[in-house]
Amino acid sequence: MNLLSERDEQGRIPLDLACYLGFKNISLYLITKTGAPEDVIKQEINIDNMGRNCYHNMCYKGNFDCTIVLLNIERVYLKKMLFDQLLQLKNDFKFKNMDIKHGSLASSVFHDPDSVKRHEDFNIRVYNLFEQYAKDIENRYRQILTQQDEHKRNPIHYGAMSKFTKCYKTLEAILNINIDLVPATDDFLKLFF
Numbered sequence: 001m002n003l004l005s006e007r008d009e010q011g012r013i014p015l016d017l018a019c020y021l022g023f024k025n026i027s028l029y030l031i032t033k034t035g036a037p038e039d040v041i042k043q044e045i046n047i048d049n050m051g052r053n054c055y056h057n058m059c060y061k062g063n064f065d066c067t068i069v070l071l072n073i074e075r076v077y078l079k080k081m082l083f084d085q086l087l088q089l090k091n092d093f094k095f096k097n098m099d100i101k102h103g104s105l106a107s108s109v110f111h112d113p114d115s116v117k118r119h120e121d122f123n124i125r126v127y128n129l130f131e132q133y134a135k136d137i138e139n140r141y142r143q144i145l146t147q148q149d150e151h152k153r154n155p156i157h158y159g160a161m162s163k164f165t166k167c168y169k170t171l172e173a174i175l176n177i178n179i180d181l182v183p184a185t186d187d188f189l190k191l192f193f
Contacts, residue, residue, distance in 0.1 A: 004034055011048035019054040019070070022063040028073060037077035041136065044143065051149035052158075055174065059159030062166035067173050074140060082133050086126065093122045141177055 007013055015034075018026040034040050045053045058067045095118075100106060105119050148154050153161075159171040 004030060005046075007046075007048075010050070011046075013046045016046055016048065016054045016057065019063060019066045020057040020061060022058075022061060022066055024063075024065040024069045027066050028069050031070065031073055037080045041074065041077050041081065041140070045147070047147060051147065053144070053147050053155070055144050055155040056147070056149060056153075056158045059155040059167065059170050059174065060162045060164070062159075062162060062164035062168075062170050064166040064169045064173060067170050071173065075137075078133060078136055078140075082129060085129050089122065089125055089129070093118050093125075095119070095122065137177075144174065 004015070005013055008017075012020075015027060015030045018030055031040060034043065045055075047053055054070070055067070057063070058070075100119070105116065145154055145156065155174065156171060159167045159174075
């Protein structure tokens, strides 16, 4: 069994303990050693014997720095997966960087009807990737925020009932979800090509 996923008698893994204690660097180290970005994102968040995940503890203790580190690394991993998928898609459709400028076919190069059709199909697949990216973010936040412990309390409850110093900032960080992908999709394509 992998030491990073080994559970103690209360069902906690080392990442849960590091988050509880507020060790942001150790938390980051542990999550990066869990596996490739795809493995980390597809992996369910650990739930201990009382039904809590690491976000319950971070919200209760006000471990703002740990919360930011975990949320950021997951977003970076999601973006890395998206970038790799876009790069693979571009290669599958046999487009070069000079073929596409700002998300459209470059006007300086003659494009036959086959290239125009491939570009239309490519755009459809790209938008599907962005939809999947948004769904992945939504699913991850659903795992984080809706997990209820044995008393039917989620991480927001833990942050609200705590008196530790940074609980408010920690809740604010978790609840500040920005998934405005329509303009971001076009901007990302302009950067990518």
